[in-house]
Amino acid sequence: MLPICTPFLRGRLKKVIAIYPGSFDPPTNGHLDLIERGSKIFDELIVAILRNPEKAPLFGLDERKNMLEAMTEGLRNVCVDTFDGLMVDYALKVKANVVLRGIRAISDYEYELQMALMNRKLQPELETVFLMPAEQYSYLSSRLVQEVAQLGGSVAGLVPPLVEQRLREKLDPAIKLQPPIELKKRKK
Ligand code: PNS
Numbered sequence: 037m038l039p040i041c042t043p044f045l046r047g048r049l050k051k052v053i054a055i056y057p058g059s060f061d062p063p064t065n066g067h068l069d070l071i072e073r074g075s076k077i078f079d080e081l082i083v084a085i086l087r088n089p090e091k092a093p094l095f096g097l098d099e100r101k102n103m104l105e106a107m108t109e110g111l112r113n114v115c116v117d118t119f120d121g122l123m124v125d126y127a128l129k130v131k132a133n134v135v136l137r138g139i140r141a142i143s144d145y146e147y148e149l150q151m152a153l154m155n156r157k158l159q160p161e162l163e164t165v166f167l168m169p170a171e172q173y174s175y176l177s178s179r180l181v182q183e184v185a186q187l188g189g190s191v192a193g194l195v196p197p198l199v200e201q202r203l204r205e206k207l208d209p210a211i212k213l214q215p216p217i218e219l220k221k222r223k224k
Contacts (some may be wrong), residue, residue: 045082045128050133051079051080052077052078052079052080052133052134053078053079053080053082053130053131053132053133054074054077054078054080054081054082054132054134054135054136054165055081055082055083055084055117055123055126055127055130055132055133055134055135055136056070056074056081056082056083056084056134056135056136056137057073057084057085057119057123057126057137057177058083058084058085058086059085059086059088059091059093060085060103060104060178061093061094061095061100061178061182062094062095062100062103062181062182062195062199062202062203063100063103063104063107063178063195063199064173064176064177064178064181064194064195064197064199065171065173065176065193065194065195065196066105066138066140066173066176066177067104067138068108068196069169069170069173070136070138070167070169071083071107071108071111071114071169072111073169074078074136074167075111075112075113075114077165078113078134078136079113080114080115081111081113081114081115081136082112082115082116082117082130082132083104083108083114083115083116083117083121083128084116084117084118084123084126085097085100085101085104085116085117085118085119086118086119086120086123087118087119087120088157089120094182094206095100095154095202095206097118099202101116101118102118103198103199103202104116106109106198107196107198107199117130122158123135123155124155124158124159124162127159127162128159128162132162133161133162134162134163134164134165135152135155135162135163135164135165136164136165136166137151137152137164137165137166138166138167138168138169138175139166139167139168139169140168140169140174140175140176140177141174141175148164148166151164152164152166154173176194181194181195181203185203185207186207195199202216
């Protein structure tokens with residue numbers, strides 16, 4: 037028989053609503069991996085894109101929202117939103133009790149710890165939960181994807197095909213991404 041610690045609470049436990057905040061410029065397969073993992077753990081997962089007037093992003097807010105919505109179309113408990121100001125204020129507004137963040141390598145830890153503790157100081161009720169993406173995405177970042185794409189390298193397998201397409205549209209005609217392998221073969 038399965039152990040049940042608090043049988044009287046079963047079925048009426050508090051819903052766990054998580055936000056996954058970030059810049060997502062552009063969203064990568066690492067982000068998607070984390071969203072999929074989060075959607076299995078939390079009742080609701082809100083992917084929250086930061087509107088940061090101080091940064092000039094490659095993709096506008098609406099473009100990033102549109103890409104993330106398409107990427108998460110099949111995940112019924114996931115939605116995409118935008119926010120500005122303090123993340124803890126946004127969390128309060130959407131009644132989230134958890135912040136989801138990814139940790140890829142030990143190098144992420146210091147910054148993430150600082151941010152999690154500052155957020156805890158600001159809003160003690162809000163818990164930060166860290167998840168690790170699949171190993172194949174442990175070196176992946178939006179900044180590197182942007183750089184590789186801008187210099188004409190292939191980002192296939194690092195971002196969803198839709199994002200790859202949007203990158204190509206954004207950077208073409210100045211800089212072209214490498215054509216897909218099938219195209220290269222056909223040209224020979
Ligand atoms: O994808 P990123 O750029 O690593 O995400 C960073 C983000 C958006 C989570 C962080 O910069 C943030 O929460 N900004 C909102 C402003 C805020 O609350 N600042 C205090 C953080 S301790």
